[in-house]
Amino acid sequence: xxxxxxxxxxxxxxxxxxxxxxxxxxxxxxxxxxxxxxxxxxxxxxxxxxxxxxxxxxxxxxxxxxxxxxxxxxxxxxxxxxxxxxxxxxxxxxxxxxxxxxxxxxxxxxxxxxxxxxxxxxxxxxxxxxxxxxxxxxxxxxxxxxxxxxxxxxxxxxxxxxxxxxxxxxxxxxxxxxxxxxxxxxxxxxxxxxxxxxxxxxxxxxxxxxxxxxxxxxxxxxxxxxxxxxxxxxxxxxxxxxxxxxxxxxxxxxxxxxxxx
Amino acid sequence: xxxxxxxxxxxxxxxxxxxxxxxxxxxxxxxxxxxxxxxxxxxxxxxxxxxxxxxxxxxxxxxxxxxxxxxxxxxxxxxxxxxxxxxxxxxxxxxxxxxxxxxxxxxxxxxxxxxxxxxxxxxxxxxxxxxxxxxxxxxxxxxxxxxxxxxxxxxxxxxxxxxxxxxxxxxxxxxxxxxxxxxxxxxxxxxxxxxxxxxxxxxxxxxxxxxxxxxxxxxxxxxxxxxxxxxxxxxxxxxxxxxxxxxxxxxxxxxxxxxxxxxxxxxxxxxxxxxxxxxxxxxxxxxxxxxxxxxxxxxxxxxxxxxxxxxxxxxxxxxxxxxxxxxxxxxxxxxxxxxxxxxxxxxxxxxxxxxxxxxxxxxxxxxxxxxxxxxxxxxxxxxxxxxxxxxxxxxxxxxxxxxxxxxxxxxxxxxxxxxxxxxxxxxxxxx
Numbered sequence: 035x036x037x038x039x040x041x042x043x044x045x046x047x048x049x050x051x052x053x054x055x056x057x058x059x060x061x062x063x064x065x066x067x068x069x070x071x072x073x074x075x076x077x078x079x080x081x082x083x084x085x086x087x088x089x090x091x092x093x094x095x096x097x098x099x100x101x102x103x104x105x106x107x108x109x110x111x112x113x114x115x116x117x118x119x120x121x122x123x124x125x126x127x128x129x130x131x132x133x134x135x136x137x138x139x140x141x142x143x144x145x146x147x148x149x150x151x152x153x154x155x156x157x158x159x160x161x162x163x164x165x166x167x168x169x170x171x172x173x174x175x176x177x178x179x180x181x182x183x184x185x186x187x188x189x190x191x192x193x194x195x196x197x198x199x200x201x202x203x204x205x206x207x208x209x210x211x212x213x214x215x216x217x218x219x220x221x222x223x224x225x226x227x228x229x230x231x232x233x234x235x236x237x238x239x240x241x242x243x244x245x246x247x248x249x250x251x252x253x254x255x256x257x258x259x260x261x262x263x264x265x266x267x268x269x270x271x272x273x274x275x276x277x278x279x280x281x282x283x284x285x286x287x288x289x290x291x292x293x294x295x
Numbered sequence: 296x297x298x299x300x301x302x303x304x305x306x307x308x309x310x311x312x313x314x315x316x317x318x319x320x321x322x323x324x325x326x327x328x329x330x331x332x333x334x335x336x337x338x339x340x341x342x343x344x345x346x347x348x349x350x351x352x353x354x355x356x357x358x359x360x361x362x363x364x365x366x367x368x369x370x371x372x373x374x375x376x377x378x379x380x381x382x383x384x385x386x387x388x389x390x391x392x393x394x395x396x397x398x399x400x401x402x403x404x405x406x407x408x409x410x411x412x413x414x415x416x417x418x419x420x421x422x423x424x425x426x427x428x429x430x431x432x433x434x435x436x437x438x439x440x441x442x443x444x445x446x447x448x449x450x451x452x453x454x455x456x457x458x459x460x461x462x463x464x465x466x467x468x469x470x471x472x473x474x475x476x477x478x479x480x481x482x483x484x485x486x487x488x489x490x491x492x493x494x495x496x497x498x499x500x501x502x503x504x505x506x507x508x509x510x511x512x513x514x515x516x517x518x519x520x521x522x523x524x525x526x527x528x529x530x531x532x533x534x535x536x537x538x539x540x541x542x543x544x545x546x547x548x549x550x551x552x553x554x555x556x557x558x559x560x561x562x563x564x565x566x567x568x569x570x571x572x573x574x575x576x577x578x579x580x581x582x583x584x585x586x587x588x589x590x591x592x593x594x595x596x597x598x599x600x601x602x603x604x605x606x607x608x609x610x611x612x613x614x615x616x617x618x619x620x621x622x623x624x625x626x627x628x629x630x631x632x633x634x635x636x637x638x639x640x641x642x643x644x645x646x647x648x649x650x651x652x653x654x655x656x657x658x659x660x661x662x663x664x665x666x667x668x669x670x671x672x673x674x675x676x677x678x679x680x681x682x683x684x685x686x687x688x689x690x691x692x693x694x695x696x697x698x699x700x701x702x703x704x705x706x707x708x709x710x711x712x713x714x715x716x717x718x719x720x721x722x723x724x725x726x
Contacts, residue, residue, distance in 0.1 A: 079340075119533055121423035122408075122415040139411050142404020144343035145422050149533045153677045156340055157404060159333030164404040245677055249535050256532040257421050260548050264424065264522060265482035268473055271518045272489050275371050276502075279510060282373030283503040 036131035037198040037230030044192035045103040051184035055086035058183035080106050082156050085169040086184050093241045104242035108154045108169035110230035115253030116146035131230045132171035151226050151248045205234050227252030313697040320694010323687050335687040341679020346688045349670035351398035354663040360559030362388025363520035370513045379714040384563050389436040394699040421529040428523030431468045435516045447710050465515035466490045524555040539620045539673040540610045553597045560590040561658035568652045580648050587651045591639040598632050623672045631661010
């Protein structure tokens with residue numbers, strides 16, 4: 035299963051990934067205002083046109099403020115809540131890693147957005163013919179044997195593409211080789227049951243504005259017991275209804291039940 | 296026609312108001328389809344679900360539960376004296392589901408693709424389960440309602456065909472559904488076998504035969520309702536990270552089911568009282584009091600479960616802090632459970648139709664608050680600005696409900712729904 039390792043320590047905030055993402059995925063430029071987000075961050079948030087965003091965070095390190103960069107994009111969960119939620123399978127987890135969107139199937143219910151713990155899918159609220167949009171881990175480039183545009187563009191290997199297992203090892207190695215620089219947490223290793231996109235950073239992820247109170251198990255674990263019980267509930271209900279129908283009407287054996295007219 | 300006294304005086308202003316509200320709702324819905332959801336609502340990327348899901352979908356479906364509850368009481372559990380309430384309850388449920396589907400079309404971003412649910416099956420998704428159940432149950436309600444039309448137009452041949460065919464329709468729907476949701480041949484065969492045995496038993500005389508409505512049809516309605524009323528709660532089991540711990544509980548599906556039974560009963564009381572007043576017909580006070588007693592038992596059970604759930608999960612502390620969520624919780628409990636229980640458990644208040652009506656109305660309001668709490672108040676949208684419904688969202692929902700009330704009144708006027716009217720229409724062998 036492929037994934038991305040995003041190393042905030044190596045990120046210089048050049049936003050080459052952001053531009054490469056737009057170019058490859060043919061996303062329009064957005065009309066934005068400078069300083070609309072925190073500091074030099076631009077634009078303020080992910081949107082239907084921006085699937086990859088470098089976030090700018092001023093964090094106090096050793097008594098002085100420093101820029102620490104984060105990256106917002108789809109985390110490509112191993113067992114994605116969005117795909118578990120989708121009633122028509124418009125969101126699909128590919129065995130190779132990416133979570134992709136089949137726009138032709140989507141009914142626009144937005145349950146994927148509710149389910150996503152990382153607040154990633156964007157809905158086109160301003161369109162009469164709206165779709166969900168989000169990062170695809172450049173699945174189309176991967177099919178051509180290329181690596182995702184953001185990883186290709188990154189000049190400092192702050193974004194590395196590869197097998198998830200190898201990336202986890204790489205992340206551990208980077209942390210181990212500079213334990214005083216990195217915070218000892220691989221974001222995405224356990225979050226929501228594990229994601230294909232992994233982040234490492236020099237500051238705790240709360241300071242980067244990442245959502246951190248995320249369950250460690252896949253979201254599907256919450257709904258699965260109830261969903262699996264459905265055939266048993268059907269059978270149980272049928273048996274109870276049959277039994278009480280028989281018992282309640284036994285007193286009037288030989289007579290038709292219920293027909294008092 | 297002559298049996299139903301003309302009530303033009305009451306009709307005049309009220310129905311004009313309903314028509315205006317309905318027209319406004321339709322106009323806003325057209326505007327929404329030309330400009331997108333963002334043009335009429337405050338929904339945002341952090342709060343993808345809002346008033347429409349809470350009120351139209353969650354509350355609307357729960358309030359339409361009266362149809363299956365009354366049908367179960369009368370046709371399965373032997374409460375035959377409640378028979379006069381069946382048809383109004385089935386009609387309310389049928390209209391309720393049609394309205395809810397209309398409202399859902401407004402809320403869905405791409406409603407013209409809703410057929411995808413029939414083609415693409417994702418049986419892990421609670422939304423898929425709800426969608427299929429609602430489709431099947433609305434169809435069952437249509438079939439349950441058909442005899443009214445047959446009676447009205449004296450189509451006795453159609454009525455006979457209906458009695459023969461509708462159990463088969465019910466079995467086919469249930470079996471297809473069982474297969475789609477389980478993807479297991481074994482489960483499908485077991486469920487199919489039980490249902491076919493019942494039908495053979497009824498046709499062969501081993502089981503009693505209900506002369507009014509085929510029992511399998513009633514059972515299908517009850518089973519589909521049980522499943523989707525609870526699955527509406529399952530929807531929110533996906534979001535332990537977003538729904539406040541006050542409401543997030545693994546028992547949410549059970550809570551949703553029990554509270555739907557509760558709200559369904561309350562709605563039958565409210566609606567019978569109002570329609571009796573409106574049409575100037577006799578109120579079935581004795582029957583409604585019986586329902587009121589049943590309602591108080593269901594409420595006690597629900598209250599006990601909610602309390603137990605909060606104690607077991609240890610979230611009592613969160614209820615004592617002055618947060619908007621805790622406040623919303625207490626409003627929900629006091630208005631929807633404690634106040635109406637106090638009324639229902641006081642014999643003097645229960646004896647009057649008025650006390651019963653207000654208690655039931657409070658239960659209905661409390662249910663609406665509960666569902667909005669789960670869908671909106673209790674949800675945290677991360678760093679996104681808090682969501683409040685925009686007036687146009689509310690106006691669209693109000694418009695849809697207004698059209699529903701007008702349709703209900705029109706159908707009650709022209710079709711044999713109430714007992715008086717059925718007697719006038721020459722009895723009829725249907726239910």
